[in-house]
Amino acid sequence: MAVPADILRTAVERYLDLHAHPELSGAEHRTAGLFAAWLTAEECSVTTGIGGHGVAGVLRNGDGPTVLLRAELDALPVTERTGLPYASTVRGVMHACGHDLHLAALAAAVTLLARERDSWSGTLVALGQPAEESLTGARAVLTDGLYERVPVPDVVLAQHCAPIAAGTVAHARGPLLAGSRTLEVVLHGRGGHAGAPQLTVDPVVAAAAVVTRLQAVVARETDPAEQAVLTVGRLHAGDQPNVVPDDAELGITLRAFTEDALDRLTAAVERVVRAESEASACPTPPEVTVTGSSPVLMADGATARAVFAAQAAHFGAARMRDWPGGMATEDFPLLGAAGAGLHGRSGIRSVYWMLGTASSAGVAAVPAPVPGNHSPEYAPDVRTALPTGIEALAAAARALLPA
Template sequence: MTDALTGEPLRAEPAAGSGGPAAVPRETLRGALELYLELHAHPELSGAESRTAARFAAHLEGAGATVTRDVGGHGVVGVLRNGPGPTLMLRAELDALPIGERTGLAYASTVPGTMHACGHDLHLASVAGAFTLLADSRDTWSGTLLVVGQPAEETLEGAGALLADGLYERFGTPDVVLAQHTAPLPAGTLAHGVGGPMMAASAALDVVIHGYGGHAGTPQLTVDPVVTAAATVMRLQTVVSRETAPSDQVVLTVGSLRAGRLGNVVPDDAELSITVRAASDPALARALAAAERIVRAECAASNCPRDPDVTYLSRSPALLTDPAATATVRAAHEREFGHRRVVDWPGSMAAEDFPRFAVDGVRAAYWMVGTVSPGQWRAARAAGRPVPPNHSAEFAPDVRTALPAGIAAMATATRQLFKETG
C-alpha cells in the first residue's frame, strides 16, 4: 500500500525481526490515511474547527459510533457501548496553529498562514484508526468506549469547555482517559513518563502598558510605553534567573511585543503576550506572581498614567499520569512494539489542557509517539541543525511510520485497560 500523494510505501507491517507492532489492516490504515491527508491540507484554528469536526465525526459514525456534535464548541463525542465493563475515553485535538507551512509536502496546507504544526491531524487519524480496529474486534473487549475530538487545545480552553458543556454528565464519567502526542523521536517509537510530569503547568497572559503618546522630537512630553515595555521584557528574565530555585523548572517567554506604527510617533500603548511554564503548579503560581509584580513595578517606575491591564487568557495544570495505568499501558506497548521501541520520556516544558479531564478519580494515561524518519535525522545532521520540532513551520511527521504506530499504540493500550480496569 502506498501514500496516494507521495507514492511512498506505508509501513502497515513491520520488517521481519524489527520488533514493530502487529500489522494494521489495510482498509483501516487506508481510511486513517485519507483522513490525515485531508485534515493536514485543510487545517483550522482554535474555535473554528467546523470542517475538521465534521470529517472526524463522519469517520466515527462510519465505524459504528453514536456521535454527538458541537459539544463545548466544535467538540465531537463518539460513543460505542459493548457490554458491561469500564468506560474509557480516547482524546484527540481538532485545532491547528497560525503558522505558514514550509514543508514542501505534496499534501501541505492549502490555508495560508495555518498548518498542523503540532501533529493534531496525526492524533485524530490515529484515534480514528484505533476506533475502527476496536469496533471491528468487539469480542476482544467489553465496556464503553468514548472518543472525543477536542476543540481549542492550542489555546488551553477546549477541555474546560467540553467539561462545562456536561461531557461527563451527558456521556458518562470515564475510569481512564487516554491520549498520545507527537514528539521529535524516531518514528515508530513510543515514550512513557517515568514519575515526573509529562508536560508542564502553563499560563498565558496579555499585558497592556499605558503610556502617553506624542511626537518623537519631544519625548519629554510623553510617557513612552515602548521603553517601559522593553524594560519589562528584560526584567522579566530575572523571574527565572534570580527568583526561581535552580532545582525548579520554569520557563518564561514574551512571545509578542506590539507597539506603534511609525518611527516618529510615540504610541499611547504597548502590548505584551507572555507564557509561563513550570514543572509544578506551585512553581507556576510563584512565577506568575513575580511576573505581574514586575509588570506593575516597571509601569510605576515609568510614571505611566494608568495601571497596566493584565489579562489571564488560559491556565492548565501539569500533566501527571496515573502510575498504575501507565504501567499497564507501557507493558502492553512493550509486548506489541518490543522493548527497544518503548523508551523513557524525561518530561517537557510543553503544555496542554488534557490534565483537566483527570478530575474526581478519573485516571490519565498519556504517551509520546515518535515522528522523525531516518532521512529527516540525516538531513538535519547534515545541515547542522535540530530536527524541526513541534510548532515549527517545517514540522513534517513521517506519516508512513508514525500513523500505523499511533493506531496500534492507542488500540493496544485501550484493549489492555479494558481488561485490567474494573
C-alpha cells in the same frame, strides 16, 4: 498484531485530507464533520457541537469500565514550508503539531476495536476536542456538559507527536508536560510627538525595561534545579514611528512543573511590571490579567504502568522510551482528575504518552535538528508514525477494557 491493510490505507487517506485542509482553533467545522462521519460508520452513538465543534462517539460492548480516547481537531496559524505534495491548501494555516495524525490514528483505532469486539469489554468513548492550541477546548467541552452527554470515563487516554524516532512510544516517570499561565499586560504612558519626548511618558521604554528585567525571574529568582520558562511572546505599541503611543501591550507565557512555581512566577511578573511602571512615572497603574492556564500533565502511576506494559508487549521493549518531561503544555489534564473542580467527577485517571514522528533517513548526515512541532517545516514520518499511533491507542484501550 499489525494494523490491517485496509484500515491503514483509509487512515493514510484521512491523514492526507486532514493535513491539506487544516482549520484553526474554534473553526474546525469541516474536520469535526469528517470525524463524526467516521465514527457513525463504526456504529458509534455520535454527539456533535460539544463546546463548539467537539465530537464524541460512544461504542458500547457489554459490561466493563469506560475508557475515553482523545485527539484534537485544530491546526495552527503557520504557513507551511514542507514542500509536501499534500501540503496545506489553506493560506497561513497548517497542521504543524500533528493533530491531523492524532485524529486519523484515533479514528482507525476505533475501527480496529469495533472489528475486534471479542478482545475487549466495556464502553469506548472517542473524543475529537476543539481548540487545544488555544488551551480553551477541554474547558469548553466540559462546561458544555461532555460528561452529561457521554458516559463518565474511568480513564482518559491521549498521545501526542514528538520529535523522537518514528515507531517509538515514550512515557514519563514524572510530569509529562508543564503547567502554564498566560498573562496580558498593558502599560499606560502618555503619548505625544516623537520630537518632544519630554512631554510624554513613553510606554515603549517601560515595556523594554519590563522585558529585560523579567529575564532575571528565571535566571536569578528560580532554583536552578527547578525547571521554569518565562516567555514574552508579544510586545505591541503604537503604529507610527514619529508618535509616542499611549500604551504598550505584552503577552507573557509562564511554564513550570508545579502550581507553586507558577504562582511565584505570576507574582514576580506582577511585581516587575508595577515597579517598572512606577519607575517610568506612568500616569496610570498597569493592568496585569491572567487570561489562560493549564494544569501540569501528570499521568496516573499505576494506570500508566499498565498501559506501558501492554504497549511494550505489543511493540517490544526496543520501541519503548522514557520521556524526560517537556515544557510544552496541554489542556488534556482537565478531562481527568485535574479538572475535578470543573466537571465535578473525582477519580478519573489519565494516561498520556509521546508518539515518535521523526524519520531517521539522512539524519546522520545532517547535523541540523529535525524540525519539531510548530515549525513550518514539521513533517511527521507518516508511514511509520501513523500505524504506531493506531496500535498504541488500541493496545492501551484493550489493556484497560479486558474481555
